[in-house]
Amino acid sequence: MALSKRKRAEYFRYSQYTLLVVAALVIAFFADWEQIRTAFFNFKTMGDMFPNVITIALKNTLIYTALGFAFGLALGLVLALMKLSSIAPYRWIATIYIEFFRGIPALLVFIGLAFGVPLAFQLQFDIYSTVMLALGIVGAAYMAETIRAGIQAVPKGQVEAARSLGMSQGRAMITIVIPQAFRIILPPLTNELILLTKDSSLIYIIGLARDQYELTKFGRETLSRSPSLTPILVVGLCYLIITLPLGYLSRYLERRSGGKKVSVL
Amino acid sequence: MSEISVEITGLKKSFGSLDVLKGLDVTVNRGDVVCIIGPSGSGKSTLLRCVNLLEEPNDGKIVVNGVELTDQDVDIDLARTKIGMVFQSFNLFSHLNVLANLTVAQRKVLKRGEKEAQEIALRNLERVGLLEKANSMPAQLSGGQQQRVAIARALSMDPDVMLFDEPTSALDPELVGDVLGVMRQLADEGMTMLVVTHEMQFAREVADKVIFMDGGYIVEEGPAAEVIGNPQEPRTQEFLARVLDPTHHGPSDPV
Numbered sequence: 001m002a003l004s005k006r007k008r009a010e011y012f013r014y015s016q017y018t019l020l021v022v023a024a025l026v027i028a029f030f031a032d033w034e035q036i037r038t039a040f041f042n043f044k045t046m047g048d049m050f051p052n053v054i055t056i057a058l059k060n061t062l063i064y065t066a067l068g069f070a071f072g073l074a075l076g077l078v079l080a081l082m083k084l085s086s087i088a089p090y091r092w093i094a095t096i097y098i099e100f101f102r103g104i105p106a107l108l109v110f111i112g113l114a115f116g117v118p119l120a121f122q123l124q125f126d127i128y129s130t131v132m133l134a135l136g137i138v139g140a141a142y143m144a145e146t147i148r149a150g151i152q153a154v155p156k157g158q159v160e161a162a163r164s165l166g167m168s169q170g171r172a173m174i175t176i177v178i179p180q181a182f183r184i185i186l187p188p189l190t191n192e193l194i195l196l197t198k199d200s201s202l203i204y205i206i207g208l209a210r211d212q213y214e215l216t217k218f219g220r221e222t223l224s225r226s227p228s229l230t231p232i233l234v235v236g237l238c239y240l241i242i243t244l245p246l247g248y249l250s251r252y253l254e255r256r257s258g259g260k261k262v263s264v265l
Numbered sequence: 266m267s268e269i270s271v272e273i274t275g276l277k278k279s280f281g282s283l284d285v286l287k288g289l290d291v292t293v294n295r296g297d298v299v300c301i302i303g304p305s306g307s308g309k310s311t312l313l314r315c316v317n318l319l320e321e322p323n324d325g326k327i328v329v330n331g332v333e334l335t336d337q338d339v340d341i342d343l344a345r346t347k348i349g350m351v352f353q354s355f356n357l358f359s360h361l362n363v364l365a366n367l368t369v370a371q372r373k374v375l376k377r378g379e380k381e382a383q384e385i386a387l388r389n390l391e392r393v394g395l396l397e398k399a400n401s402m403p404a405q406l407s408g409g410q411q412q413r414v415a416i417a418r419a420l421s422m423d424p425d426v427m428l429f430d431e432p433t434s435a436l437d438p439e440l441v442g443d444v445l446g447v448m449r450q451l452a453d454e455g456m457t458m459l460v461v462t463h464e465m466q467f468a469r470e471v472a473d474k475v476i477f478m479d480g481g482y483i484v485e486e487g488p489a490a491e492v493i494g495n496p497q498e499p500r501t502q503e504f505l506a507r508v509l510d511p512t513h514h515g516p517s518d519p520v
């Protein structure tokens with residue numbers, strides 16, 4: 001007797017589960033647990049990392065990310081407005097900027113700011129300015145497109161109502177359009193914040209004093225003194241402490257806005 | 266001030282190659298209610314939107330309360346504060362509550378103080394019967410309530426003339442009466458009003474003058490009793506027959 005389609009799907013599912021269990025058993029049986037424990041869960045190394053991994057590294061990651069995000073948001077807004085401008089050269093400049101910085105690795109921007117600019121212009125930025133500029137310059141390229149899409153998603157009638165009440169174009173933009181645009185793009189902006197949190201690790205290429213370490217640099221430093229993967233695991237968890245709630249927040253905001261999607265590009 | 270509130274002469278407007286307004290003359294006397302009727306696409310909204318320059322006319326002259334809006338040097342933002350506009354789709358600012366909807370332009374444009382702006386706002390909310398909704402968000406209101414808030418928002422700027430573009434077309438039938446009631450009350454108080462509407466009963470009872478538009482021209486105009494009650498032009502007659510008795514004169518009905 002031939003099996004019905006549904007029955008066959010059921011058998012297929014059971015066989016997959018069985019396969020997974022067998023694979024897990026094989027790994028559990030053959031794995032060298034002691035080896036793994038010392039490689040990933042070296043409790044002494046873990047203990048040595050506290051409290052600095054929190055009070056210095058996590059804190060600095062948050063500060064660097066916040067600085068970069070704030071600058072990137074401001075610059076991104078300017079770029080978005082330029083892209084929507086009626087003045088063609090503004091649109092060109094914004095487009096070139098966005099395509100350029102979205103198209104190159106963020107690491108190059110960090111290198112350029114940390115080593116290229118000081119050489120070329122005899123300018124020396126402190127560490128905070130460097131991170132803020134580098135993260136902001138890269139983040140702005142991404143956020144500009146998001147903000148532009150948000151501004152365009154605000155119904156035209158809102159501007160017409162504002163103009164008919166005597167508001168100038170700029171006034172209507174500031175008091176009516178931009179606040180509504182930001183409500184619409186809060187979920188994608190939160191995602192951008194997650195990306196910047198991770199990109200803040202690129203600061204490792206710059207010479208940092210000990211109290212300027214952020215999570216990745218701190219992890220690598222610990223790693224060089226205690227050769228186990230424990231430090232990497234610990235800082236990885238620290239990143240998740242930041243990024244998981246942000247991801248949750250983003251999805252929550254998206255649900256709350258009725259899943260209204262904004263098209264970027 | 267003169268007796269004439271809005272004077273439009275030789276108004277032409279086209280979108281690309283589409284000529285929408287082909288030379289219109291409209292005069293609205295101070296304190297009058299002028300209703301504009303006509304089939305869909307005849308240019309009623311475009312005409313209204315030219316009166317506060319939401320659309321830029323291609324030709325002609327528009328003077329509102331002595332200010333020539335078509336003059337290149339006019340301060341259009343200042344002129345618009347004196348011209349209230351009510352839209353078919355309400356267009357309340359969705360991120361602001363009702364009170365803020367009514368105060369934001371008073372504060373930012375007229376530079377009124379917070380206290381004064383709020384007093385004026387509350388007074389106008391009372392006029393439209395929605396004082397208790399001052400702290401609601403627009404999304405929490407029915408369409409009829411939103412439209413009355415939109416009227417109160419326009420009134421809060423102390424306009425000399427009010428423009429209405431099919432203010433009840435987007436409303437459920439049972440909510441139309443509330444909005445028309447507010448407009449009727451405004452008319453009784455002597456507000457100068459230019460109203461695009463399909464509400465023939467309202468036009469008949471409230472309008473001092475009715476303008477019938479078709480194909481970018483004014484086909485017929487005069488007192489409501491004449492234009493609606495006893496139209497002379499065949500096109501007006503046909504339009505009114507269709508509007509007043511829609512079941513017998515559907516657009517695709519060849520009879």
Ligand SMILES: Nc1ncnc2c1ncn2[C@@H]1O[C@H](COP(=O)(O)OP(=O)(O)OP(=O)(O)O)[C@@H](O)[C@H]1O
Pocket residue numbers: 280283285303304305306307308309310311312
């Ligand atoms: N911004 C625009 N760009 C191009 N064409 C337009 C624009 N606005 C209006 N039109 C066209 O102009 C014509 C007149 O439009 P308008 O909105 O003034 O008509 P209306 O009389 O208000 O019609 P309705 O009763 O359907 O509101 C229509 O053919 C419309 O498609």
Ligand SMILES: [Mg+2]
Pocket residue numbers: 309310311430431
């Ligand atoms: Mg219209």
